[in-house]
Amino acid sequence: MAKIIVVTSGKGGVGKTTSSAAIGTGLALRGHKTVLVDFDVGLRNLDLIMGCERRVVYDFVNVINGEATLNQALIKDKRIENLFVLAASQTRDKDALTKEGVGKVIEELSKTFEYVICDSPAGIEQGAHMAMYFADEAIVVTNPEVSSVRDSDRMLGLLASKSRRAENGEEPIKERLLLTRYNPERVTKGEMLGVEDVGEILAINLLGVIPESQAVLKASNQGIPVILDEESDAGQAYSDAVDRLLGKDVPHRFLDVQKKGLLQRLFGGKE
Amino acid sequence: MSQADLLDQDPVFQLKGSMLAITVLELAHNDLTRLDQQLAAKVAQAPGFFSNTPLVLALDKLPSGEGSLELAELMTLCRNHGLRTLAIRANREEDIAAAAALDLPVLPPSGARERIIELAPAAAPEKPKEPEFRPSRVITTPIRGGQQIYAAGGDLIVLAPVSAGAELLADGNIHVYAPLRGRALAGVKGNVSARIFCQQMGAELLSIAGHYKVAEDLRREPLWGEPVQVGLTGDVLNITRL
Numbered sequence: 001m002a003k004i005i006v007v008t009s010g011k012g013g014v015g016k017t018t019s020s021a022a023i024g025t026g027l028a029l030r031g032h033k034t035v036l037v038d039f040d041v042g043l044r045n046l047d048l049i050m051g052c053e054r055r056v057v058y059d060f061v062n063v064i065n066g067e068a069t070l071n072q073a074l075i076k077d078k079r080i081e082n083l084f085v086l087a088a089s090q091t092r093d094k095d096a097l098t099k100e101g102v103g104k105v106i107e108e109l110s111k112t113f114e115y116v117i118c119d120s121p122a123g124i125e126q127g128a129h130m131a132m133y134f135a136d137e138a139i140v141v142t143n144p145e146v147s148s149v150r151d152s153d154r155m156l157g158l159l160a161s162k163s164r165r166a167e168n169g170e171e172p173i174k175e176r177l178l179l180t181r182y183n184p185e186r187v188t189k190g191e192m193l194g195v196e197d198v199g200e201i202l203a204i205n206l207l208g209v210i211p212e213s214q215a216v217l218k219a220s221n222q223g224i225p226v227i228l229d230e231e232s233d234a235g236q237a238y239s240d241a242v243d244r245l246l247g248k249d250v251p252h253r254f255l256d257v258q259k260k261g262l263l264q265r266l267f268g269g270k271e
Numbered sequence: 272m273s274q275a276d277l278l279d280q281d282p283v284f285q286l287k288g289s290m291l292a293i294t295v296l297e298l299a300h301n302d303l304t305r306l307d308q309q310l311a312a313k314v315a316q317a318p319g320f321f322s323n324t325p326l327v328l329a330l331d332k333l334p335s336g337e338g339s340l341e342l343a344e345l346m347t348l349c350r351n352h353g354l355r356t357l358a359i360r361a362n363r364e365e366d367i368a369a370a371a372a373l374d375l376p377v378l379p380p381s382g383a384r385e386r387i388i389e390l391a392p393a394a395a396p397e398k399p400k401e402p403e404f405r406p407s408r409v410i411t412t413p414i415r416g417g418q419q420i421y422a423a424g425g426d427l428i429v430l431a432p433v434s435a436g437a438e439l440l441a442d443g444n445i446h447v448y449a450p451l452r453g454r455a456l457a458g459v460k461g462n463v464s465a466r467i468f469c470q471q472m473g474a475e476l477l478s479i480a481g482h483y484k485v486a487e488d489l490r491r492e493p494l495w496g497e498p499v500q501v502g503l504t505g506d507v508l509n510i511t512r513l
Contacts, residue, residue, distance in 0.1 A: 150416055153434045157415025172412075201452070203413055203432050 002110035005117050005245075006135035007178075008159075010151030012122030014143045015180040018216055019238070020119035021049040022227040023139065026242030028083035029227070032114040035074065035084040037105075039131035040121035041096055044088035050077065051223025052085055061089035064101035070108055079228070084113075094127035106134045124158060133164050137174040139207060139245075143181045144193040149201055152177075156202065176207035178241060183212045184257045195255060208241030210234050211254040296354065297329040301337040303348060310352045321353035329360040331380035342369040407443075414439070414453065421459075435475055444468065456483075458503075467501040468513065477510075479503040484510075 007020040017040075024036040038046035041061060047053040052075045058068035063086070070086075077083035086109075089096065109116050120131035132138060138159050142152040159173050160166060166173075179198055186192040195209055210216075215232030219225065227242070229235040233254050240250045298306070314321045326349060330340060346356045358376040361367050370377045408422035410429045416436025420427060427441035430448050437453035439445050443465055445457045450471040458465030458480040465479050473496055475486045482503055489495060489510075498513040 150436060153416040154436065155415075156413070157418045157434075157437075160412060160415065161418070200450075201432075201434065 002113050002116050003137060004106060004110070004135050005115060005137045005139060006120055006132040006173075007117060007139045007141060008120035008128060008132055008155055009122065009141040009148070010124060010128075010155040011143075011148045014141050014148050015210070015216070016122070016141050017045045017049050017119055018220060018226060019139065019141050019178055019180065019210070020046060020117050021225040022235075022238040023242055023245065024115070024117040025050075025077075025080060025083060025225040026227045026239060027115050027117075027245070028077070028080045030242065030246065031082065033082040033112070034115040034117060035086060035109055035113045036117045036119060037086045037109070038088035038119050039097065039127050040119065041088045041127060042090065042093045043121065044090050046119050047075070047085060047087045048223060049220055050085050050225065052077065052087075053223070056087045059087045059089040060105070061092045061096045063105055064096065064098065070105065094121065094125065094130075097127060097130040099130065099133065102130045103134060124154065128155075129158070129162060132159055132173075133162070135159075135163060135173050136165075137176070139176050139178050140202070140204070141178045141180055142198060142202070144179060144183075144187065144195075144198055146193070149193065149198055153202060156204065175204045176245075177202055177204050178207045178210065180210040181212045182209045182254070184255060188257055195252075206252070207244055208237055209252055209255055210237045210241070293325055293327055293357070294354070295327045295329050295360070296349065297332050298340075298345075299332065299334075301333060301340050303341070303345060306345075307348055310348070310354075314352050324354050325357050326354040327358050327360055327378065328356050330366045331360050331362045333363075339365050340369075342366065342375075343373060346373070346375075405443075408441075416453070441465070454478075457501075463503050465503075468499075470498045470513075471496055472499045472501075472510070477501050477508060479508060482506055482508055484508050 007016050007023070009016050020036055024034050027034045036046060036050065037060065038044050047056055055075050058073035060073070062068040063070055063073045073086055075085045075087065077085065106116060118131045118135060121127040140152045140155060142148050156175055159175060163173055165171065177199070179195060183192055187194045195206070199206055211233045213232055213234035215229050215234050216226050219229055226232065226235050227238040237254055240253065243250045328345065349356055356375065358378050359366065359370050360378040360380060361370065362380040367377050405425035407426035407428050410420060411431055413431040414420060414429060414433045414437040416434045419438040419440065422441040422443065424442050426443040426446065427439055428446045429439065432449045433439060433447055433451045433453040435452040439453065439455045440459050441457050442460045442462060443457070445455045445467045447455070447469040450473055451469040452473045452475065454476040455467050455474055456478040457467045461480050463480045467477055467479065472489070472494060474489055477484050477489065479501065480503060492510055494510055494512055499510050500513050502509050
């Protein structure tokens with residue numbers, strides 16, 4: 001039986017799609033058959049981040065409406081075995097996602113995949129609700145700032161009350177925190193919330209801390225999931241997060257200010 | 272406006288309701304001779320009491336078949352013993368007619384009122400139901416922003432963090448054995464003796480029976496972030512260390 005994981009946040013622009021792409025790719029790299037599903041109907045981005053935007057023919061809504069089969073709509077990743085993308089429709093809106101339709105697609109995906117990663121849109125409306133409704137696990141992406149933390153908190157409340165598991169009285173969705181755009185330097189200056197602060201407020205398991213990194217933007221624009229950039233700190237942090245998702249005990253990195261070397265200080269090294 | 276106009280508007284009277292304790296003479300038998308004797312004996316016991324004492328004559332307890340009563344004669348008899356009849360309480364038509372003839376007010380028979388008193392002991396066994404056991408509402412999972420929990424008719428006990436933007440409501444007390452960062456409103460139906468207990472007070476709003484303090488004031492509290500209890504004294508919310 002597949003594990004259905006929703007990547008959600010409430011707030012927009014915190015890195016849901018980047019994280020979905022990175023984690024999905026990471027799972028596939030480790031040999032797990034994984035599909036990434038874009039729930040952001042009308043504002044689809046996941047195909048861009050995954051670099052498969054030119055191969056989108058049919059999308060999620062087509063499959064829901066029976067206009068295409070799942071096999072027609074699934075886009076196979078060119079770099080990695082076992083990785084597929086189901087793109088969102090760009091011409092519809094989120095009301096096209098019905099509970100029955102989404103449920104049917106998720107169920108069908110569950111038969112062939114080990115992991116179904118649902119990339120949630122921002123907000124707490126229909127799209128986000130559908131993305132999390134069928135989930136077994138949730139990765140709550142949060143930036144270390146108060147408004148993002150508040151929105152994540154709201155999302156956690158919905159995960160605990162408005163999901164299928166909650167409605168059926170089953171075991172609750174397993175919630176994990178992914179702190180992105182973390183800048184230890186700004187934390188020490190008091191400009192950003194620290195890991196402990198966020199952890200204390202949200203009180204959930206910490207899946208990973210992704211440092212703020214130029215590599216993320218570069219990867220997004222090139223359509224390469226940042227986890228494939230093994231040199232970058234963000235890529236390594238995502239890799240650790242995937243290992244933790246699979247149950248490995250990996251210590252957290254990139255939480256402290258890196259001491260700059262003499263040369264870096266002289267020439268203003270890149271971040 | 273002239274002086275006279277002002278005087279016209281000045282109220283001359285005021286109507287007020289009042290409860291007075293009045294002696295009621297409840298007649299058990301239509302036997303004025305014996306009444307005269309027995310009253311005389313009473314007066315001998317407490318002469319001070321029987322001097323111009325206002326009296327209501329209750330004729331409604333007379334057994335039926337006791338024959339008609341000479342009301343004027345009865346009143347004279349009472350008057351002779353220092354009891355001045357204000358009104359009668361009667362249900363028999365001839366008594367009411369006699370009172371009307373004497374221009375004496377008639378009060379409704381005591382049945383209605385006394386039935387209430389009679390009911391009271393019957394209602395008493397139900398009384399203990401009032402402090403009936405109302406189970407407290409116990410929450411063990413975190414309460415997130417946007418969630419609202421209401422404990423109707425009782426206490427609310429929370430064993431997990433309450434996030435900013437969450438709202439706790441209870442008719443009784445609120446206990447939070449974790450950080451309280453949301454809103455807590457105890458005694459929402461006006462119970463001024465309700466209290467709020469929390470292990471770490473970082474609330475957005477604390478309210479008891481509608482008297483509240485917002486975070487702006489609470490943050491100035493030296494007990495911000497500490498374990499506290501909150502109670503109401505008059506109109507003032509009191510925050511004290513636990």
